Amino acid sequence: MAYLITGAKVLSSESPYSFPARDVFISDEGIIEKVALPGKLSASSTHSDVVDAKNKILLPGLINTHTHAPMSLLRGVGDDLHLPQWLRTCMWPREARMDAKTMAIGTQLAACEMIRVGTTTFNEHYFHMDAIARVVDESGMRACLGYSMIDRKKSGDGIEFDFDGKGKDELAIGEKFAKEWNGKADGRITTSISPHATNTCSKELLVESARLAKRLDVILHIHLAETRTELAETLGLYKKRPAEFLDSCGCLLPSTVAAHGVYVSKSEVKLLASRKSSIAHCPVSNLKLASGGAAPIPEYLAAGVNVSLGTDGAASNNSLDMFESMKVGAIEQKNFRFDAAAVKADDYLKMATEAGAKALGIKAGVIKPGHLADLVLIDAKSPNLVPFTDNAGWLVYSAGPQNVTDTMVNGKWLMRERKLLTLDEEKILSTAQKTADGLK
Numbered sequence: 001m002a003y004l005i006t007g008a009k010v011l012s013s014e015s016p017y018s019f020p021a022r023d024v025f026i027s028d029e030g031i032i033e034k035v036a037l038p039g040k041l042s043a044s045s046t047h048s049d050v051v052d053a054k055n056k057i058l059l060p061g062l063i064n065t066h067t068h069a070p071m072s073l074l075r076g077v078g079d080d081l082h083l084p085q086w087l088r089t090c091m092w093p094r095e096a097r098m099d100a101k102t103m104a105i106g107t108q109l110a111a112c113e114m115i116r117v118g119t120t121t122f123n124e125h126y127f128h129m130d131a132i133a134r135v136v137d138e139s140g141m142r143a144c145l146g147y148s149m150i151d152r153k154k155s156g157d158g159i160e161f162d163f164d165g166k167g168k169d170e171l172a173i174g175e176k177f178a179k180e181w182n183g184k185a186d187g188r189i190t191t192s193i194s195p196h197a198t199n200t201c202s203k204e205l206l207v208e209s210a211r212l213a214k215r216l217d218v219i220l221h222i223h224l225a226e227t228r229t230e231l232a233e234t235l236g237l238y239k240k241r242p243a244e245f246l247d248s249c250g251c252l253l254p255s256t257v258a259a260h261g262v263y264v265s266k267s268e269v270k271l272l273a274s275r276k277s278s279i280a281h282c283p284v285s286n287l288k289l290a291s292g293g294a295a296p297i298p299e300y301l302a303a304g305v306n307v308s309l310g311t312d313g314a315a316s317n318n319s320l321d322m323f324e325s326m327k328v329g330a331i332e333q334k335n336f337r338f339d340a341a342a343v344k345a346d347d348y349l350k351m352a353t354e355a356g357a358k359a360l361g362i363k364a365g366v367i368k369p370g371h372l373a374d375l376v377l378i379d380a381k382s383p384n385l386v387p388f389t390d391n392a393g394w395l396v397y398s399a400g401p402q403n404v405t406d407t408m409v410n411g412k413w414l415m416r417e418r419k420l421l422t423l424d425e426e427k428i429l430s431t432a433q434k435t436a437d438g439l440k
Helices: 069-074 083-095 098-114 130-138 163-179 205-217 228-238 241-248 266-275 283-288 297-303 322-338 345-351 354-360 392-396 424-436
Strands: 003-010 019-024 032-037 051-052 054-060 062-068 119-126 142-149 189-195 219-223 256-262 278-281 306-311 375-379 404-409 412-418
Touching: 003 241, 003 375, 019 205, 054 189, 062 130, 062 256, 062 306, 062 322, 062 354, 069 083, 069 098, 069 119, 069 424, 083 404, 098 130, 098 404, 098 412, 098 424, 119 130, 119 189, 119 219, 130 163, 130 205, 130 322, 130 404, 142 163, 163 189, 163 205, 205 219, 219 241, 228 241, 241 256, 241 266, 266 297, 278 354, 283 306, 283 322, 297 306, 297 322, 306 322, 306 345, 306 354, 322 392, 345 392, 404 424
Parallel strands: 003 051, 003 054, 062 119, 119 142, 142 189, 189 219, 219 256, 256 278, 278 306
Antiparallel strands: 003 019, 019 032, 054 375, 375 404, 404 412
């Protein structure tokens, strides 16, 4: 169905951002076809539906570039524990009990939340990926999906890997999934090769992951320098810092999305920029898990690194709220730098939209002709958004999920006037609660 959205304040396509009044025509194919001044696009027989968006803001759909969607079922588990204790006593025992059915339920719960917060695309790194992919298809969302590969042995005093056994098995699973699901769900699903991290994957697994991602022409999605432990173990194993080691394995590609990127040196920032790799900045998760540092966002931006935005999983966040991640990310940098001008609201709005699309290689993230109709409407008459101020800060520092009224992907409504259309939300919430209770 084609749509003509009229009277909306539309996010401009370039920074510094503003919200000029525009009409937007969306074709039957789910593509933004025209953007014009109000009243310049007259309704015709080809317009199956005219959407009056007066008093609403039209945004590109938000793009979450690092998630573990099924972890929504682990929300609130082990809060306020130190990271090693949290992982060993709360996360790993429960994850070991999560089968494909459980993963699907967790992803359904995450999809409900993401649609409500205006997220149209997410970049997933987890297990039982076929189950997750089926939920993406059902929900109508867009996603880049990859099987999380680890070949580090769990036993022993030192760090040992098993590439010839577990590593090769992991690669086979990751390759099979990437081939079978890439381009499925009317093109809404793309895939990635997703080794876990420099201290959980052998050098051989990382080298082969890079080769496989290049051969299949898909994203390489990996955790990078998230914690001091990861940094110390990588230095101990290879005498190289994480980004330097990844580069030696061929893993820093233009198609690489490196999540976190907290503990990197100035030379690593320059290295990431030279390789044109993207960072998925996850400020809320890093703060909640007490990573102890802040990603060097001003340095990344100054070097020209494409910085996108992620929430991480709802177990470590504890939400999938991209509005929160924009605001917290910006104020974290200001506070850590003792400089209110260290980053701008424009920077974070770009991370959540255009930069996310660039990281995942999709033609979205801006409202321009020829781009995907992945769009979000926000109620500008909400008390927390009045008075309207025509700049990015007005949105980044004030808006939240409660303001999102409509979410569209590929020109199809997933939520209309706050009602989910593709998922049975009431049933999902009930099932998710029972399933989470069963993991205790």
